[in-house]
Amino acid sequence: MGNPVIRRLEHFLPLDEAEKAALSDLTTDYVRELAPREDLVLEGEPPRYVNLVLDGCACRYKMLEDGRRQIVAFFVPGDLCDARVFILKAMDHSIAAIAQTRVAQVPAERFIALTDRFPRLTRALWWNTLVHEAIAREWILNIGQRSALERMANLLCELFMRLRAVDMTRGEACDLPLTQADLGEALGISTVHVNRTLQTLRAEGLISFKGGVLEVHDLPALADLAMFNPNYLHLERGEAAGVARLLATT
Amino acid sequence: MGNPVIRRLEHFLPLDEAEKAALSDLTTDYVRELAPREDLVLEGEPPRYVNLVLDGCACRYKMLEDGRRQIVAFFVPGDLCDARVFILKAMDHSIAAIAQTRVAQVPAERFIALTDRFPRLTRALWWNTLVHEAIAREWILNIGQRSALERMANLLCELFMRLRAVDMTRGEACDLPLTQADLGEALGISTVHVNRTLQTLRAEGLISFKGGVLEVHDLPALADLAMFNPNYLHLERGEAAGVARLLATT
DNA sequence: CGATCGCTTGAGCAAAATCAAACCTCGTGG
């Protein structure tokens, strides 16, 4: 089955055995199992750990005083949150599991020791950080400019590609344990409207989404509707070609 | 008048003379003057420089195929764009001046030499990066959950505080050379609606905004309306107290 | 002095929110 963190970072550069072993140690030493909806990090806390998502699905979120909630990022297996966050005094957002989720909570010292020892790993982690920044920018574009239907299509394209990059897709299917309320909080639309939007995508034969399983029946058409441009995922190396192939309409 | 980049970084930690001198050199060696609306970086290009904004105002933006444009970040004097971006093969967004703007375009090698020599500066630059990530997350929350009026109020609070952090405010006034169209593209609302939104804020006596000058007449009330929580700006050290004071309603 | 750019206003319209209720599926306990 392998380690999703290693699979993810190898999209940036191939790792040697020592680097893989070091990562592998991290991801076995500090494992914590989270129940669905369980919080991992709370806004206001001082940052303590670098969190690696091994399995399941988690999110970053922010809340307004009046209870409105916005999911600002999803984490899928292989994702690494906040490589340098200890610099800050207090977290400005929270992190929670969405489904049953396994994470590794790596203490600051341990993480710093790793990057001191492996400069190439440091570069790979930088790449990971830059990709997450790019995703945040794409979300701003997505929520700011696209219609609800386009937004949904774009998010589904993104998540499908990200899961594919860590081998978590099976053909056109992948596990995506989000509720319609989660999707609404990520896209800035109401749950009711999420429902109607999904119905439209289903009716067009583009996707099916039921019981936590997403199937993308026509990725080129979905990407087209979404004006999805995968450049922001920075899947360089071989993968870029794979992406182009997947999205090709003809 | 001093150097806004130094002023900005000193919000994180005090710099010694050698560090300031090194930064000062950077910001005099590679200066480029941009006309209003002139592009500095284009999506698709390989990254070449670290850009420091010395004066004026710039933005990051992304475009959709059909021409819709979203501003995903504003840069005010002292801001530093993309400290580690050379790792990526191609930019996923563009950067443009908004007003007449002076930037320093620091070549990669030169920038790396700086951080190798001054570890404390590296930390300060990390802090800067983390703050910009946090701002991006806040924008997702802003656009996703807040109404047009709240959004506008929030953005104006943010910009006012950021300008204040580099001493670019004069009492309750500051230069903010944005058009209503710019505000609309940043907030994901139409220009017409920006206009009506500003009128409401003016009518409430909260702000005035004319000829590129913003005046915030009642920051506590504006912050209250916006549900503005300055924690995401991570103005640690003395400044945090200053913020609290400014926002105090009583 | 006309052209352009940015701001303003009004009217009608469309997208998405809200409210309310029903329905479905599963797990749990009587």
Place this chain on the structure above:
DNA sequence: CCACGAGGTTTGATTTTGCTCAAGCGATCG
């Protein structure tokens, strides 16, 4: 084994927010 309840999904009716279209206004600049 079945009833019950909770969480999630679906539907319909109504309202709200913000968009679009269209036109006019007011500076500023060559």
